[in-house]
Amino acid sequence: MNFGQFLLRRLFLMIIVLFGVACIVFFIANIIPADPVGAILGGNAPPEAINRLKAKLGYDQPLIIRFGNFIAGALRGDFGVSLKTSNPVMKDIMNYFPATMELAIVAIIISIFLGITLGVLSAVHRNKAIDQFSRIFSILGVSMPVFWIGLLLLLVFYFKLGWLPGGGRLGFFTYPPPRVTGMYLIDSALAGQWDTFKEALLHILLPAFVLGYNATASIARITRASMLDVLKQDFIRTAKSKGLKRNVVIYRHALRNSMIPTITIIGLVFGGLLEGAVLTETVFSWPGLGRYITTGMLFLDYPAVMGGTLYIAFIYSLANLIVDILYALLDPRMRM
Amino acid sequence: MEKTAKVSRPFMDDLKHTAFLWRRSRLTMIGSVIIVIFLLIAAFAPLIAPYSPVEQNLSIKLQSPSWQHLFGTDQFGRDIFSRVITGSRTALWIIFLVSVISGSIGIIIGVTAGYFGGIVDEVLMRITDMFLAFPSLVLAMAFAAMLGPNLTNTIIAISIVSWTTYARLSRAEAIKVKSQPYIEAIRAAGGGNLRIMFLHVLPMCISPVLVQLTLRMGTIILTAASLGFLGLGVQPPTPEWGAMVSDGRNFLIDQWWISTFPGIFIAFVVLGFNLLGDGIRDMLDPRLRR
Numbered sequence: 299m300n301f302g303q304f305l306l307r308r309l310f311l312m313i314i315v316l317f318g319v320a321c322i323v324f325f326i327a328n329i330i331p332a333d334p335v336g337a338i339l340g341g342n343a344p345p346e347a348i349n350r351l352k353a354k355l356g357y358d359q360p361l362i363i364r365f366g367n368f369i370a371g372a373l374r375g376d377f378g379v380s381l382k383t384s385n386p387v388m389k390d391i392m393n394y395f396p397a398t399m400e401l402a403i404v405a406i407i408i409s410i411f412l413g414i415t416l417g418v419l420s421a422v423h424r425n426k427a428i429d430q431f432s433r434i435f436s437i438l439g440v441s442m443p444v445f446w447i448g449l450l451l452l453l454v455f456y457f458k459l460g461w462l463p464g465g466g467r468l469g470f471f472t473y474p475p476p477r478v479t480g481m482y483l484i485d486s487a488l489a490g491q492w493d494t495f496k497e498a499l500l501h502i503l504l505p506a507f508v509l510g511y512n513a514t515a516s517i518a519r520i521t522r523a524s525m526l527d528v529l530k531q532d533f534i535r536t537a538k539s540k541g542l543k544r545n546v547v548i549y550r551h552a553l554r555n556s557m558i559p560t561i562t563i564i565g566l567v568f569g570g571l572l573e574g575a576v577l578t579e580t581v582f583s584w585p586g587l588g589r590y591i592t593t594g595m596l597f598l599d600y601p602a603v604m605g606g607t608l609y610i611a612f613i614y615s616l617a618n619l620i621v622d623i624l625y626a627l628l629d630p631r632m633r634m
Numbered sequence: 635m636e637k638t639a640k641v642s643r644p645f646m647d648d649l650k651h652t653a654f655l656w657r658r659s660r661l662t663m664i665g666s667v668i669i670v671i672f673l674l675i676a677a678f679a680p681l682i683a684p685y686s687p688v689e690q691n692l693s694i695k696l697q698s699p700s701w702q703h704l705f706g707t708d709q710f711g712r713d714i715f716s717r718v719i720t721g722s723r724t725a726l727w728i729i730f731l732v733s734v735i736s737g738s739i740g741i742i743i744g745v746t747a748g749y750f751g752g753i754v755d756e757v758l759m760r761i762t763d764m765f766l767a768f769p770s771l772v773l774a775m776a777f778a779a780m781l782g783p784n785l786t787n788t789i790i791a792i793s794i795v796s797w798t799t800y801a802r803l804s805r806a807e808a809i810k811v812k813s814q815p816y817i818e819a820i821r822a823a824g825g826g827n828l829r830i831m832f833l834h835v836l837p838m839c840i841s842p843v844l845v846q847l848t849l850r851m852g853t854i855i856l857t858a859a860s861l862g863f864l865g866l867g868v869q870p871p872t873p874e875w876g877a878m879v880s881d882g883r884n885f886l887i888d889q890w891w892i893s894t895f896p897g898i899f900i901a902f903v904v905l906g907f908n909l910l911g912d913g914i915r916d917m918l919d920p921r922l923r924r
Contacts, residue, residue: 315767318761318763318767319764319767322764322765326777327776437909438901441904441905442897442900443863443897443900444860445860445879446879446893446897449883449886450894453886457886570769576769576771576772576775576860576864577771580863591772591775595775595776595779595866610768610772611767611772614769
């Protein structure tokens with residue numbers, strides 16, 4: 299199978315899966331709740347109010363029509379109007395998503411940097427103190443609940459030490475930079491507002507570290523394992539016996555050759571960040587998509603839940619598709 | 635010594651060897667000890683907890699840790715130590731039921747897909763893909779929110795999002811098993827599809843699924859605690875660790891103990907399952923079984 303065929307097949311599968319995803323989302327919001335309107339309005343709402351909300355949500359129509367409308371709307375990016383914010387859900391998503399994206403990007407940058415450093419150091423100094431530290435750091439990273447780490451760090455760095463700001467994307471009195479991408483770091487840099495940039499950077503550090511902790515642990519483990527593999531090989535011995543400096547051998551010869559597993563794991567953990575974002579954003583009052591759908595779910599804001607969930611699934615599938623394509627480019631055996 | 639070695643008892647030797655591997659790995663031992671402690675705490679929770687986990691007493695609210703209240707009290711004057719101890723039962727109950735339900739769904743779907751192959755396989759596996767297209771926490775949140783957040787629905791929601799791994803695993807196993815000669819022999823003797831599937835193929839898939847289930851128990855606790863933390867899981871006053879961490883959020887500055895202690899317990903138990911899981915995986919890895 300050549301690359302074009304692989305790509306076509308993969309895209310075709312993604313369309314089928316996305317259709318199924320839309321069915322699941324529709325099922326969750328339309329078939330599971332026995333009496334959605336009653337649940338939103340409470341027990342003793344007047345019948346006119348019930349009928350009005352039913353009409354607004356489309357619940358006065360038969361199920362099959364509602365399903366058709368939902369799919370047709372989803373194709374146009376129209377998920378209806380949020381009950382809580384009274385905005386079109388798609389507009390809300392476009393407002394909230396850049397915050398999540400910014401957080402995820404900074405998180406992945408931090409975790410790549412920290413993870414590779416830890417992995418290399420613990421492979422080079424195998425079974426020494428730094429290796430033990432990195433092992434404990436990693437196993438704690440996958441064991442401690444994300445939201446709890448977030449709260450503890452908030453307690454230490456904000457409440458006790460006061461080194462970092464507490465939550466949100468900017469201080470209370472700072473105006474957001476003029477919107478270009480919706481990511482404050484980029485927008486403030488573009489506008490040349492370096493004070494705002496600095497503030498946004500300080501605000502994002504802690505949540506991004508917490509969000510990236512899990513990813514850091516995975517990247518460190520994989521880097522360590524593949525570095526150890528590479529360091530055993532003959533060409534490393536050759537490089538050493540040529541009299542090359544230790545650092546040249548480690549960073550130019552060994553690290554470069556051990557990067558492929560690391561790159562693949564980076565693709566994998568990026569999808570996981572979307573999941574962690576839901577929790578991190580709640581802890582740090584970060585106005586992102588995860589927080590938007592969480593509040594939507596708590597307030598039974600059906601259009602927001604359906605639109606938000608579908609959008610997250612779409613982004614997640616897109617990330618997986620990109621990882622698959624990268625694999626196929628790197629390793630032709632995967633194109634099956 | 636020579637004589638006993640000749641009497642070949644592969645099963646017993648295997649068991650002894652496993653015990654040897656277990657003893658050799660210190661981390662696996664630590665993991666096992668943590669899990670045993672967790673099980674004992676859950677079993678004897680009413681005896682260990684000095685106070686009622688749900689009874690409120692506002693006259694002693696927000697007290698810091700002391701000998702009367704080891705972990706302090708929360709905003710309703712409930713003893714946090716008692717709540718954390720009782721919370722272990724909630725956690726264990728969730729782990730147990732989610733494992734049973736998601737394991738059964740996964741194994742039945744996987745065996746059906748693998749055994750029949752063709753269009754059945756294609757359809758079932760595409761459905762599996764659809765569930766994998768969501769970040770699992772987000773899907774569990776959606777199910778829990780729409781079903782109505784409580785203990786039962788937490789279990790249902792986590793089960794619905796976690797059967798996919800077991801389905802893929804048992805499908806692979808079923809494909810391997812179904813082409814074996816003994817299956818053909820049963821068919822020649824007149825065994826029907828259902829009989830072969832459930833009595834002869836399915837049992838072969840159980841042990842890999844069981845191993846995978848133990849590897850995933852830590853994740854189940856984390857997912858349940860995350861749902862609880864977000865308010866979409868077990869509801870108060872039932873003691874659940876994630877919800878308890880969330881309770882303490884508003885009191886973080888002065889009453890740090892409300893959030894801290896339940897979090898330590900989550901981390902501790904998940905750590906135990908992770909260490910044990912890593913150990914089990916290493917023990918079963920033929921390259922390391924020497």
